[in-house]
Amino acid sequence: MNFYEKAGKKAIGSRLRLLSDRITEDAGQLYALYGTNLQPKWFPVFYALSQGQEKTITAIAEEIRHSHPSVSKIIAEMARQEYVVEAKDQTDRRKNVVRLSAKGMAAAEKIETQYLDVGAAVEAISAQTNHDLWKAIGEWEFLLDQKSLLQRVNEQRKLRESSAVTIVDFEPRYGSAFRELNVEWISTYFKMEEADYKSLDNPQGYILDKGGHILVALYHGEPVGVCALIKMEHPDFDYELAKMAVSPKAQGKNIGWLLGQAVLEKARLLGARKVFLESNTLLKPAINLYHKLGFQKITGYPSPYERSNIQMAVTL
Known part of the structure; x- marks a missing residue:
């Protein structure tokens, strides 16, 4: 078993690079064999220009999906080898356009x-293989355009790490975590306010005894996230999603999403129709999370918080 068979799919980048290097090495010899003497790395630019139309470097870069500096280089x-010439664009003198030179056109004819x-x-x-590599490359490119490999790996990382997260109901032993996690994130971006102290200093009396609930996210048994569902005496809303906080050391593990889902499911089980929340647009990841959970922006309700500049609600 060779290295790549042992390493498996985790080595896809290295294996594709090895395959690319083998083909590129052969390509260099092929250009010499057919007397065109091009360099393999020139091919995308050369082919784009060989279609007969002069183009700007920006247009070439967009067409072949290379960076502008790479195409410029x-x-x-190619210009030093007299395969291309640059000139001012006749319609816009601020731009330079590139076209194949006489030598380049001769090479384009010869390379056919x-x-x-x-x-x-x-x-x-391809006829000797079970899979069509060319089509597979196209499929991979399409899928990676929709979502990069980095994004996909990060999603898998979150799924793996979130499997070690459990959501539990509040107990008195989690009181300090509920307070400390909230104080930490509030103090990072804003200042503590009177309404914060009311709920954080006395969660039992302010939230739980009034029909509310608090959920705690445990990561390997350690409390790293909290979220409250506060009972509201309001004609439009049944509960408020509030005091969601996740430890910085546990961020990126999907904990906010898991807490949000669990809190809304708790509200559904309690017969809630509509859940309210307040936040600040400075907290873009939080706002994105709320949208993902189904919350929509609303207006017109008074707030006890100075920092609140957005209110949202979701119908269950």
């Missing part, structure tokens, strides 16, 4: 036979 190399043979060779390889 390739153009400079190379294209035929390379295409036939690739088709022959």
Whole structure:
């Protein structure tokens, strides 16, 4: 078993790079074999220009999906070898356009036979395989355009780490965590207010004894997140989602999402129709989370908090 078979899919980048290096090495020899003497890394730019239309570097970069500096460097190399020429755009003198030179056009004509043979060779390889690599590459590119590998790996990381998270009902032993986690995040962005002290100093009397609930997120048994469901005496709302806080050391583990889902499910079981919350638009990750949970912006209700500049509600 070779290294890549042992390493498996985690080595996909390295294996693709190895395959690319093998093909690129052959490509360099193919250009020499057919007498075009191009460099493999020039090919996307060369092919884009060989279609006959002069283009700006920006247009080429967008077409071949390379960075602007990368294309600029390739153009400079090709210009030194007299394969391309640059000139002012006739319609916009502020821009430079690039086109193939006479030498470049001759190479474009000469390379057509190379294209035929390379295409036939690739088709022959494909005919001997169980999977069409060219189509698979297209599918991968499409899927990665929708969501990058980085995003997908991070999602898997969150799923794995969230499996170690349990959501439990509040107990007196979690009182200090409820207070400390909230004081930590409030003090990071704002200042503690009177309404904060009321609920954090006496969660039993201010929240629980009035028909509310507090949920605690445990990560490997340690309290790292909290969220309250406060009973409201209001004609429009049944409960308020409040005092959600997650320890900085536990962020990125989907804990806010798990707490939010659990709190709303608790509200449903209690027969709630509508849940209210207040926040501040400075807290963009929190606002995004609330939207993801189904909350929508509302207006017109008084607030006990100076820091509140957005109110939201969700119908269950």
